[in-house]
Each structure stands twice: as C-alpha cells, then as structure tokens.
Amino acid sequence: MGQTASIDELLKERIVKSLCKEFSGEITETYVKDIKCIRCGKKEAFCYIERPFRIKCNRRNNCGLDVPYTDYFPNMLKELYEEQKVQNRHDPHYAQRFYAVVIRGIANYEKWGGRYEHAVIKGQNYPALSFLLSDGATKNMRLIKGPRNHHNTGDTKGLLWLPRVELDLTKEIVVAESPLKAMALLEFGKQAISCVSTTTKPEDSIWLSEHKTSLKKLVLAFDNDPAGREATRKWAKYCRTHKLTYEIVLPIEGDWDSLWKDGRLDEKTWAKCQLEGALFAAKSPSEAATAYYERLGHVPNIFEWQGVTCRPDWTKDKETGEPFLEGASEIIKGTLKASFSIKREGLAIIEECRPIENFLVLQTPDGKETRTLATAKNLCNRNAFHEFLIERARLNFSGSCQDLASLLNEHIDYQSQCLVRQIERFGYERQTNAFVFKQLAVDSFGNVIKPNKHGYFEGLNIMPPLNYNKEAIEGEFPPLDIPQFMEDLWQSFGSKGWLSLGYYVATYFSHIHFEELGYHPFLSIFGPRGSGKSSLATKLNEAFTFIREEGIAFSRANTIKGYARVLAERNGLPICMLEGNDERRMNLTSEDLLALYNRNASQTTAQRTMDNTTRKLPFDAGLVMVQMQEPFSSAGAKQRFISIKFPEKNNVFNEEESQAYKRFMANHCCDLGVQILKSRKYFEGNWLKEIDSQVQTLRESGINQARVLGNHAILLAGLTSFLTRFCPDGDDHYKDCLEFMVQCARAKAIESLTDDNTLAESFFDAFEALSDGEYSPLKKGRHFIEDKDTIYIRLTEVLAVMSSNYYIVGKDQTRLEDALRVHPRFLYRKKKRSHTLWISGERCFNCWWFRKEGNGGAEVRSISVVEAIS
Secondary structure (H helix, E strand, O other): OHHHHHHHHHHHHHHHHHHHHHOOOEEOOOEEEEEOOOOOOOOOEEEEOOOOOEEEEOOOOOOOOEEEHHHOOOOHHHHHHHHHHHHOOOOOOHHHHHHHHHHOOOOOOOOOOOEEEEEEEOOEEEEEEEEEEOOOOOEEEEEOOOOOOEEEOOOOOOOOEOOOOOOOOOOOEEEEOOHHHHHHHHHHOOOEEEOOOOOOOHHHOHHHHHHOOOOOOEEEOOOOOHHHHHHHHHHHHHHHHOOOOEEEOOOOOOOHHHHHHOOOOOHHHHHHHHHHHHHHHOOOHHHHHHHHHHHHOOOOOOEEEOOEEEEEEEEEOOOOOOEEEEEEEEEEOOEEEEEEEEEEOOOOOOOOOOOOEEEEEEEOOOOOEEEEEEOHHHHOOHHHHHHHHHHHHOOOOOOOHHHHHHHHHHHOOOOOOOEEEEOOOEEEEOOOOEEEOOOOEEOOOOOEEOOOOOOOEOOOOEEOOOOOOOOEOOOOOOOOOHHHHHHHHHHHHOHHHHHHHHHHHHHHOHHHHHHHHOOOOEEEEEOOOOOOHHHHHHHHHHHHHOEOOOOEEOOOOOOHHHHHHHHHOEEEEEEEEEOOOOHHHHOOOHHHHHHHHOOOOOEEEEOOOOOOOEEEEOOEEEEEEEEOOOOOOOHHHHOOEEEEEOOOOOOOOOHHHHHHHHHHHHOOOHHHHHHHHHOHHHHHHHHHHHHHHHHHHHHHOOOOOHHHHHHHHHHHHHHHHHHHHHOOOOHHHHHHHHHHHHHHHHHHHHHHHOOOOOHHHHHHHHHHHHHOOOOOOOOOOOOEEEOOOEEEEOHHHHHHHHHHOOOOOOOOHHHHHHHHHOOOOEEEEEOOOOOOOEEOOEEOOOEEEEEOOOOOOHHHOOOOHHHHHO
C-alpha cells in the first residue's frame, strides 16, 4: 500500500513544482496561488496543495478557467507512467495499479477488495481492474485498454459489488452506480456498495432481499445524468414498496470519482448533493421549498424546481406571529437565467459609447431553449416583463412586482456571467493575442477553440464579427497532407507558388515584425489571362482566411469608403485586390499605398461633434494585387511591392503537372492555416531572427537597397520558417525559390535607383510607346506632327493608351493637364481654330506643343536603367 500511495504523492508533488517553475505559482499553507492562467494570461489562478488536480482562475467574470492539470501539462501523466514503469518493471500489474491510483485517485484500491487481472476477450489479454461480485464467483472488470470499457465473466443479474471491509448495517449504506464510484465514496469515509450498472434491478438482488430487514437506511447516489436519474427512480420505488428508509443524493457536477480525484468532495459538497437529491425527490413546489428549509434553514425568494420557477408562500402564526412556510407557487412554467452579455466594439480608434446587450436563456419544462436579448425596457416593470415572456417564449409570468425584483436581483445574476466582446475584425486580435475567425479561434498557446452553442469562444470571451463573409467555409476541416500539398503546389506553379505562400505565412505574423520594423510589404501577382494567378490566390485565401473567395474586384460602382471598410475588417490576414485598369477606376492611388505600407489609417473622418475628434479605420492587412499588369508605375509605389510575374500559357502542363494541378485545386486546404496557427509559438519564437537571417542572405547576393532588402526578407522568412516546420525535405525547391527571389529583388533595387515617374513623364512614356508602334493606333490617322524643334501632340490617343495599360493618370484628366503645363518641355496649348497645323486630316485646334528632347528639354528626361547603373 505504501508503494501505491507514493505514486499518487509523487504526481501531486510534480504538479505543484511544475506550476511554480513554469507558471510562476507560489506555495502557501493550503494553496498554490498566483499561477499564470493559460486562458487570460493573468497570474490569478490557484489550486489546492493536497489535491492539485484542478486549476481555477480567480477572474471568474472575465475568464472563468476551471480545468484539470492535464491542460497545463499534457504529457505529465505519460512521462510519469514511463518513469515508474522502468522502476517497477518486475510488477506484472503495474499498468492497472497506475490507472487505479493515479488516473482514478483510489489510493486504497486493494484494501476495498479490488484486484489486478487480465480480461481474456476473443483470445487476447487486456489489462483490467477486477471486482468480485456478491455471488463470490462472477467478476466485473474495468478494461484499461481493450475493445470496450467493461467485461463480465458471467451473468450479473441481481448481483452487487460489496467492499472487502465489513459493513455496519445499523448505519446508512450508500449505493453507487459502479465499483470505482463506490470506492471513491469509501475513500471519502462513507459505507458504499454498488450495482454493476444502472440497469440492475433491486428486486433481483439476493443480498438486498436477505438484508432489507436489517438495513437502517439506503442512500441512493447514482450519477446525475438521465440514466442515473432513471435508476434513482427505480430504486426509490423499490424502497417505498418495501418500506425501506432511503435518501437520494446526487452529485452536483460530474460523478463521485471525478469529484474525489479533483479534491472537491468534502462535507460542504456532500450537503449540496443532499439538497440536490431532496429537490429531485420533491413531488411539488411545496415539497421543494420544504427541502430548502430543512437543509439550509431558509428558502430563496425565487428558486427553480424541475424546470419551473417558483416562490415560497409564507404566512404568520396566529398565536405567535412568527412566519412559517405554508407552501410554494409557480410563477413561470419555465426557467430564466443570464446567458452572457455583449459589448460591441467598433473599428474606430475613438468610438462612441455603445450600450452593453444582455442575453437571457428562456427554457420551457419540455427542455426547449430560447436565447433572447433582454433590454432595460423589457425588465423595467411587471407588465413589460410579462409581455416579453409571452412574445419570446410563450411563457406566462404570474408573480408580483416584488417577485420580479427578486427574480432579477437574486436569480438572474448578470455580474457572474461573462462579458463577451463582439469584435468587428477577424484575424489577429491584439487584446487577447489570439486569431479569431467564424469557425474557430487559436489562442496564444496554439490551442484551437471552437465556438460554443451561443456563438462565442469560451475563455477568450470573444464573438466573431456579425458581418463575417458569407463565403466562410463551414463544417470540420479535413486533415491535409502538407508535404504532398507543397509538392502539388510546386508542380503547378513552381517558385511563384511557394513564394506566394511564404508571403501569406509572413502576413500571419506581421504584427511581430511591424512592431520592430514599422512596415509590412505588399505582394503583386501579375501576368496574362490564363497564367493561373487567380487560381493560386483562391486556394491560398481558402487556406489562410477560411473564406472561399478570389478577392475584391475594383469597380466604379464601389467607393473609396467601401474599400477602406473592407480593408479594415482584416487584421494580420491577406486580402486580394483584382483587376483595375487605372487609378480612376481603382479608387486607390500611389499616395494611398504609401500610407498603407506603414499601416496608417485607411480612412479618417470627422466625428459628428463640435470638437476636433476624428474616426479612423485601421489597416493591418496584407495587400495582394492580382492583376494582368502591375497597376502602379511610380518608383515609390513599386518599391513597396514584391512583384511576382506569372508567364504566359502557365496552364499548359505535362501529364504529371496536370495531375498535380488537379489535386491541388481539389484539396480542402483550410487545415494548412490551422496547422500553422497551432504552431504559432514556433513561428513567433524565431520570427525576427529568421528575418535577420534572410536579410543577410540577400545582402550576400548583392542587394543593398534597404526597403527592397527588408520586403523580400520578410517573404523569405515566411517560406523558410514554414518549410523548416512542415517540409524539411524541400531544400532543392527552396534553392530555386531563393534564386528567383534574388532576381526579383535585384530588379526592384534597379527600379529604386531611378527618379519617381511623374504624371507628365508617364504621359511621355505612353506617347513614345504609341509612336514607336508598340500599340496600334486607336483611331485612324496620326496623333502628332513635328518640325525641327517642336512636337505637336493630340491627347486623345495617348490618354487611351494610358487608360488601357495601367499608367498613372490620376483622379481625372485635369490633374494630368496641370502636370503637363509645369513640365519644362511644355510650350503652348492651342485651342484657336485659326491654327494652320493639321493632324489626321483635321484642323488641329486642340493640341499641345512641347519642345523635342535634346532641344531644351533633355535635362528633364527620366534617366534610364543603364545610366542609373553606370
């Protein structure tokens, strides 16, 4: 017995030491306090030193953590088992002993008559805990590892399990549901026996029929679940039939062995369980009120009984004038309780005060639940509350105004219910350091949390946005073979696919490097139609945002305010912008990009107040341009992009590539993003070091321009971290990716050496391209004439080229004309019909005069790439 008890003590000691070492706990006489909570991160969790198997957070309103120690130390039991297995390698029943003592908490298992055996099922041996039943021959076995939980060696009809110790029949005997639960009650100090299962009929029991005249009292202590309550009714009926004194005791939560193992089974808990059993046995509200009075010495002003809300009826004794309990009355044929409260959070940095919304759960006696918002108006008086109940759940309120006040003050306790924040952005949530989506959330430790039945994430106390994208993927995410997925991605898109994935990974963790660097780059995926860029973007969006979408299309119908709000709703997630011909159509200018690169507000508007407050829409996303050609030609805008050009006819595959492409497009790849977020501690722990490493790699390749260096290093860090974690065999493909990335970075570095292209210079670039025959004339005839020193240009055709080929034009033509007027080559703009020059056979009364380059205008020409390098 000393050996088995020492295993339990060893586990307790290890839990306490680990809580102090790894979670900053401090030991007092009774508790381990100031433990860092794994949900809220505050040092306010605690556990009992004597039974440290359950850790709770003191921040009940804000956190409410109440978890077993295995949530803190998932591998502790396994490690302890392996250590003890080595030390007890000569013990043939070590597995059973460890399960009984450590897993179930029964330190005196053998004392109560338990045995360690092997159950033989279909010719195979399985380790089991054995319990000899009351006939002295049949055994009930609890299998530790096997095809099922229980195994009996014979017919168990009418048999009970009795402990090895002698029972005193003149004292109460507790009847439990199974031998292990009876042993937990024996450990607690009760006399306990058990059935084999809830299906055991008391009238069939030989032991019970032999001793029923000698029994002083039976305590029916089955589980508080449907099967346990049905067994309780059956045994209570038997006791009434045979005039046996009995009492019903139901566990307030869980079952007896879990309460004992967690250290929650004490006299105070036992009294609560007795009250729970008395309320279950009551046949009317009056009996329920009497049960309260006998157990507590008072009756709550409002109490629940079997799904009905009741109030006690008191009257005064005519002789003494003392109040006494006359009975109880139903005031609602159903129950009400506080569910949770919502505080909606806007996107504004300075937001208007929004009221907290409180939700109630209305439940009818048949078990149907309705969750509904209860406003102050609903609860302000009896009639409004009565109307509220009838309208929302067809419940009638027959109480008085005083009953309503008692119901709200004592029974509907908003203060103890959690306050849930309704956020309006999805992705990274800074306050809780979690990633929040509609389908799931991942906390700071990488634990995946699913929304509860009310739609919010317990522990985080966050609810996803109301306006979450309707294309969000629902249901369970099937597991993904990541190495095969990456190979299919390579066969389909090569380096371009892997590098694009690297950018998406980097965007997940952009909140880390932005704090250090102050920027996050954009990605430009461009190429002709059919090159596969849209297919790639769609699959990566699905994998990382859990939304089945290609992106957001630019349209004249959409306003800049609309784009700003779409950009603001994502935090730490990529967002794709599709096909825009020019800035007039895109509603997004080079100046806008310069601000977004450093994550300034995407929109600032004035508040409707007389002071100087403003409302700002934040931008914390990763911008991905999916275009046929890059839409911005100014060097300032281009420097902020990582450009990946897709070649023509990328959709022409050989047989192997074609099969890989089909597999890639058919994959349900949401699990990719889930696995990355579950491993977030690995990525975040090495993130800045990985970026520094990639900066050094690019610098050794001859790239020294700071902005280009930082942008491309961030993308490479995303790819290398991902490959190290999930695809360590991808070195050969990575070398090709690195070479391609170096080429892209060199091209960006060369572009950054040239001066910024102004609107006027873009005009001359388009004019030269049109004049050199790069574009066929859009109208018949010539678009310019020239003489020795001057060139005369009509704007119409040049503007058409600029509009259709992604040159910067500005919000309107006026902006371009203003830029042309201040250009050094500008001479005149002629509008007079008397002008004698002719273009396209028509009198040129609306043309622009410019000096030819080399004739007073050469000095303002943009330098070429060759000149810049030289």
